């Protein structure tokens with residue numbers, strides 16, 4: 001099998017598996033206990049908090065563990081409703097943001113959806129024009145999960161800071177893949193998810209610059225300083241910590257390797273398959289992301305043909321799998337209706353080889369030719 005769907009999820013790294021193992025069997029103490037056996041679990045949870053904090057240039061007390069990106073995003077938006085009636089977000093956010101916004105709008109919140117240009121960039125000045133007196137939050141994703149576009153986060157952060165509005169970024173696709181500095185970028189809140197950077201599934205975190213202004217989403221016990229109730233997923237948190245360490249130690253080399261493979265793939269596809277368009281920007285994109293609209297094909301059928309060849313790719317985002325409506329991201333960047341279903345996403349990781357990419361291109365060419373001849 002050739003796995004090229006790393007935006008959907010990644011393979012857990014060996015370091016995370018080994019780190020988790022003792023916490024799945026021998027070290028099962030509840031971190032809330034006061035005896036020594038529990039303290040081992042507690043210490044590991046706190047060590048991971050510090051590891052994550054240093055990866056984004058934050059303090060450990062500003063990191064809160066959650067069940068993943070969806071929970072972190074929902075928490076931020078639910079909390080925003082306490083501060084004002086208005087939220088600004090973009091048309092190309094993940095459904096963890098969009099569907100929660102829809103839910104809030106049914107409850108009386110006003111949501112402004114900023115559009116993007118044809119590369120998928122939000123214009124910070126257009127965004128600024130949406131700010132109102134009662135704006136509680138600006139939530140713009142760091143990088144898009146379908147087309148990989150990396151947003152001008154620093155500029156957006158500067159505007160939010162100047163206008164004294166909370167700024168949240170959904171960094172689920174970016175954390176562990178590109179450098180992030182919450183101070184330099186003036187980020188107040190940041191969501192991330194372990195399974196997107198070679199950690200275990202079902203665990204993630206939310207960075208909160210001012211936790212005293214944030215109310216819990218989940219009520220119960222006093223875990224996470226009373227802000228996120230429920231016994232900690234110790235093994236998951238420990239595995240995520242190991243995955244963060246691995247990601248950060250080799251960030252530059254991994255980025256370089258992915259960019260080289262990605263550019264090789266993009267350049268060959270654009271050169272060797274006629275009537276193909278690259279979606280997103282050529283360089284301001286996630287290192288491992290390639291997304292194409294191919295005239296005369298149906299993306300879902302192409303995914304099935306590629307699967308028959310043993311290659312895992314995606315037609316859009318995994319979250320819209322099984323849903324026949326066209327991708328809201330592809331629509332937002334202005335792909336005309338007749339091509340909108342012809343989109344395919346290939347997302348690499350540093351472990352992919354040149355041989356795998358060569359075989360993928362070979363099968364892609366054959367399958368596109370076959371579909372077009374039909």
Ligand code: PLP
Pocket residue numbers: 007008067068069070071073094096141143144145170172173192193194204319
């Ligand atoms: N936000 C983005 C940008 C994503 O790509 C995803 C998952 O694909 C999520 C949020 C949801 O994260 P999780 O799967 O951890 O709930």
